[in-house]
Amino acid sequence: MRITAFILATALAYAAAQDFPECECGMFITYYGEERLVHSLPPFSVDNCDATLVCKNLCAKEFNALTGSGDLNHVMGNGYTVGQELCLYALINQDLTELSQEKVYGYARQCKGPWDYDGVSTINELCCLNGRYFPCSEL
Template identity: 55%
Template sequence: MEYDTYTNGGDLNYRLDNGYTVGQEICIQMAQKHNVGDLWDETVYGYARQCNGPWDYDGESSINNLCCSRGHFVKCEE
């Protein structure tokens, strides 16, 4: 599955080819495209779409939570 390939099994700390972690890439995209700079303790879910159909949950989710502060991926408070 692509989700596993690009996230190393749902790890938001996994480093992508562009040098960012998966979590940082998500925080950047959320801030730039959706004007959402702050998120706390969110689970990231995998969705897939076939042939321009609806997006369907593919049963995958992150193994750690997403926290963004001003568009930067940060460690979630315990």
């Protein structure tokens, strides 16, 4: 009886630790020829790891919802503009203190695979100085 309970507990723990099919979404810039993540979006559960188009479509839809169709001046629910949120993320998570005229692109990845461009980008460019967003026209 104890052995059965131990085997069952071990099997349940193993199953809980397994990754389930997941679609991750992110916002990236190309910084000195290197793709850099400037914002992560909450992941989506998907049916399987072959649903690439579904994942890309989910991420593109989420990107457009968050950014008001790609506008860095769009005000989010927390009161920050999208640009301000991205500048803070870039400073805190990527140690990027200065960004100048960076287009932001939406990306998707399936089941921890490679990131793929999902077809959406911002309509304006990202400019940051020490975590503060400002219009690139002020350069």
